[in-house]
Amino acid sequence: MATWQDTMTRPSRIETPSARGLRWALCVVGGAASLAAQAAGVNLNITDASGNPLGDAVALLEPASGKVPVKPLPDVEISQAKRQFQPRVTVITTGTRALFPNFDTVRHHVYSFSATKTFELKLYSGVPGTPVVFDKPGVAVLGCNIHDAMAAWVVVADTPWFARTPANGHARIDAVPPGSYKLRLWHPGLPPNTEPAPVTITVGSADIDHNAQIAVTAEP
Numbered sequence: 685m686a687t688w689q690d691t692m693t694r695p696s697r698i699e700t701p702s703a704r705g706l707r708w709a710l711c712v713v714g715g716a717a718s719l720a721a722q723a724a725g726v727n728l729n730i731t732d733a734s735g736n737p738l739g740d741a742v743a744l745l746e747p748a749s750g751k752v753p754v755k756p757l758p759d760v761e762i763s764q765a766k767r768q769f770q771p772r773v774t775v776i777t778t779g780t781r782a783l784f785p786n787f788d789t790v791r792h793h794v795y796s797f798s799a800t801k802t803f804e805l806k807l808y809s810g811v812p813g814t815p816v817v818f819d820k821p822g823v824a825v826l827g828c829n830i831h832d833a834m835a836a837w838v839v840v841a842d843t844p845w846f847a848r849t850p851a852n853g854h855a856r857i858d859a860v861p862p863g864s865y866k867l868r869l870w871h872p873g874l875p876p877n878t879e880p881a882p883v884t885i886t887v888g889s890a891d892i893d894h895n896a897q898i899a900v901t902a903e904p
């Protein structure tokens with residue numbers, strides 16, 4: 685014979701498969717929401733030596749605890765139009781491939797002698813068939829053998845957390861897990877092979893604002 689307790693508890697013990705499914709779904713949604721809440725954004729405001737907004741500045745956030753694996757980004761394009769590279773500064777992760785479409789009627793001869801990536805795309809029109817793989821972290825300086833005024837920079841990041849500022853100097857690095865990071869800043873106007881000393885910043889569960897100045901005075 686059923687006891688009083690059995691009668692009272694039985695209805696809640698018997699769970700239909702759909703109820704179980706729903707409960708599982710709620711758990712997953714709750715889990716995703718709490719993960720998103722744990723990662724924060726870092727809002728950067730970068731200025732030059734005079735305090736003016738600095739575009740084309742690059743910020744890299746490297747975990748103080750050591751490297752994390754990075755995945756290559758989808759292919760990027762660094763085009764040539766009106767005898768200029770577009771964009772001038774590109775930030776990618778290690779292993780990302782770049783294509784160099786030429787939209788001018790003149791031919792270009794794109795090269796880099798940088799240790800990060802040495803390559804040469806000899807005089808060409810249209811899109812060279814083989815993308816260039818940037819497989820080492822660092823900065824590659826690009827030029828054109830025909831047009832001396834053409835210059836561009838590829839920053840190859842060994843971290844998934846990076847940003848490049850538009851002209852207003854504001855950029856945001858999203859979804860940064862809590863922890864201690866080294867913030868490294870770079871700009872093409874810095875003398876070659878120099879960069880400001882990294883700054884340690886701590887990311888918690890809420891967005892943080894970080895103002896920084898890079899000691900460049902003029903456009904490169």
Ligand SMILES: [Cu+2]
Pocket residue numbers: 767791792793828829830831834
């Ligand atoms: Cu050229």
